[in-house]
Amino acid sequence: MAGTIQINEFNTVGETKTANITNSNMGDADAVNLNPVTYPVTPGENTYEKWQKIEVTAMGGSSAIDNFKIWRTGALGGSAVHLTNARIASYGGAETFATPVKTDSSVATETMPTTEPATANLGIGGSLTGSLTATGSSDYLVHQIQTDAGDVAGSTSTMNYQYDETA
C-alpha cells in the first residue's frame, strides 16, 4: 500500500489553505485553481506567486517519505521565466508564509528546473535531507512566472512533484 500525497495551496493574507488542488494555473490573481483566461497577465508583468506544499495524508505502510523533487516540463510563452525557491544548492530553508505578490518575488529567485533534479530541491523541516516518518508536509514551494513585454500568449505546461517512499 502506498502513502497518499496531495498538493495544497495557500492564498491571501490569512494563509487560507485549499487541500488537494486540481491545477496550478497561474495568473493575475491570488487564487487557487484560477482560470487564466479570466485573470490574464499583462505582458511585462508577473503572475501572483504560488505558495504550495506537498502533504502526506497517510503513510500507507511506508516508513519514510522524502526526496521531494519539483520541476516543470513544457515551454513557457514567449521569453517568460518561471522562478522558484526550490533548488538543490544554497537552499534557503523553510520559508515563512507571506501574502502572495505579483511584484518580483523575493523568495522565488531560481529558475524552475525543466528536467528532474539530480537530488531533492524542496525540503522537509527546512532541510533537503529531511524526511517524513508520519503524516505532515514539505516546506513551502514558492513559484512565479515573470513575463516580458513582448510576450503575447500564455502557455500550458506540467508541474512535476516527485518523492521517494521507503517501505
Added chain:
Amino acid sequence: MTAKDTSVTCGACGVKFETNEDYLKHKCSKTGFTPTQVEHFDALSNGRFSKQSAKAQARGEEKNK
C-alpha cells in the same frame, strides 16, 4: 496583523473545515472516501493514482534487486 486562517477547504467537495484534522477525517461527498484513503485519490484521478503508485513500486523493487 491578520490571524492565520487555520481552516482547510477540500479541493474536491469544496467543504470548509475548521482544522486539518477535521478535513482529513471527513468523508468527501465527491469521492465517498476520506483524504487518507487511496480510493479518494483514485476517484479524483480515474484510478491513475493507484496505477502510478504500482508502477513506482515496481521501479523501486527493480532498482533494489
